Amino acid sequence: MAKLARLSPEHRDNLAAYLDGELEEAAVQEIEQILAVSPVARHEVDMLSRTWDMLSALPVQKASDDFTQKTVSSMQATERTSPPVASQAVKQNVRRGGVLALWAGVLAVCAYLGFSATHQWVPNESDQLLDDYEIISNLDKLQEVGTIEFLQVLKAKNTLAEHDEHSAK
Numbered sequence: 120m121a122k123l124a125r126l127s128p129e130h131r132d133n134l135a136a137y138l139d140g141e142l143e144e145a146a147v148q149e150i151e152q153i154l155a156v157s158p159v160a161r162h163e164v165d166m167l168s169r170t171w172d173m174l175s176a177l178p179v180q181k182a183s184d185d186f187t188q189k190t191v192s193s194m195q196a197t198e199r200t201s202p203p204v205a206s207q208a209v210k211q212n213v214r215r216g217g218v219l220a221l222w223a224g225v226l227a228v229c230a231y232l233g234f235s236a237t238h239q240w241v242p243n244e245s246d247q248l249l250d251d252y253e254i255i256s257n258l259d260k261l262q263e264v265g266t267i268e269f270l271q272v273l274k275a276k277n278t279l280a281e282h283d284e285h286s287a288k
Contacts (some may be wrong), residue, residue: 126153126160134167 126134130150136142137150145240254261264270 124148126163131163134164135171138164138168138171 130146130153133142133146137147141151154164248250248255
């Protein structure tokens with residue numbers, strides 16, 4: 120199991136310093152102990168060492184003499200023309216808040232329109248009951264009548280109007 124030991128993330132972070140000889144003695148001993156027992160860890164160190172060797176073989180480019188001056192003047196020009204980072208963050212937050220408020224408004228309008236349309240066009244059972252309240256309240260009397268012809272005869276003789284006046288007293 121020890122031969123499959125890998126370098127921990129902490130040890131892996133120190134590999135460049137280990138290869139350059141800039142690491143403290145205690146950390147060097149820890150890495151060397153792992154390298155002594157683990158071919159996997161030795162392979163990682165070997166690959167990093169080869170990468171450093173290949174980078175060393177590349178030609179070194181030197182910056183021009185006025186590179187520093189151009190870079191500094193470019194940064195100063197950017198600082199003068201661009202607003203501070205804090206104000207950019209505030210603008211971004213305001214924009215996000217505006218978009219959120221706009222969506223909330225659109226959602227509220229859609230909800231209101233949906234409620235209004237439903238309230239107007241979908242029939243309500245209680246409305247039908249209110250429209251038929253007079254018939255429902257006199258249902259017992261109307262069931263005793265029997266036929267519509269009998270009601271028409273009573274209406275023609277104004278008997279119903281007299282009965283309503285007596286029951287109101």
